[in-house]
Amino acid sequence: MNKQFTASVYIINDQKILLIKHPKLQKWLPPGGHVENNETPVEAARREVREETGLEIELISQENIWVNYWNANSFERPYLCLLEEIPPYKDQPAHQHMDFIYVANLISAKSSSPSESLIYQWFDQKGLDLLEPDVDIFKETLQVLQHLLATFCSIPKKLVSN
Numbered sequence: 497m498n499k500q501f502t503a504s505v506y507i508i509n510d511q512k513i514l515l516i517k518h519p520k521l522q523k524w525l526p527p528g529g530h531v532e533n534n535e536t537p538v539e540a541a542r543r544e545v546r547e548e549t550g551l552e553i554e555l556i557s558q559e560n561i562w563v564n565y566w567n568a569n570s571f572e573r574p575y576l577c578l579l580e581e582i583p584p585y586k587d588q589p590a591h592q593h594m595d596f597i598y599v600a601n602l603i604s605a606k607s608s609s610p611s612e613s614l615i616y617q618w619f620d621q622k623g624l625d626l627l628e629p630d631v632d633i634f635k636e637t638l639q640v641l642q643h644l645l646a647t648f649c650s651i652p653k654k655l656v657s658n
Contacts, residue, residue: 498591503541504528506575506640507553509602511649512618513641515633516548519614520585524633527616528595537596538571545600550610553600556648575599576640599644621645 504526507514515524527548531540538555545553555572563570574596584590617623624641627633 498589500591500593501531501537501540502528502580502593502595503531503537503544503574503598504595505541505545505553505555505598505600506644507545507549507551507600507602508556508644508648509618511645512620512623513644513649514549514551514602514616514618515637517615517617523631523637524617524619524627525637526597528597531596536571537574538598541596541598541600546610548610548614549616552603554603556599556601572598578636597640599648 505528506526514527516527517523518525527545529540529544529548531537535543541555542553545551556575557572558575559570559573561570576597578593578595578597580593580595582591582593619641624633624638624645627638629635629638
């Protein structure tokens, strides 16, 4: 099975998390996309957010140790990594995404014009409660959102059924 590297970013601001309406899947997902040749997952994460939302972000660092030498340098570590099963679509066969998932703070509410015209929206717990799992949003996305809201936004964690 073909495996592709991707990067996704959950952006937090004012106890809300930004999601985009994925045009092909018609589900709410974090901004993200494929890691391009000669690009790190961190660079892909920042680029995808800029392209899809026009927003500038600061990744939340979760390092226990930071290395900075001539021959080795640390870069931001993902908050979560997922192996995602992607079904066939048009001429593309089924494949897997190895998704590096980051968490970020919004630097500026003023955005530049995104290069992609996607719908995006800020969600709090009440907004997420209105979404139907596996119809409006994937269950695993909802599970991650519940964890992030509880961890970063001081909102009580709501249990998500499997």
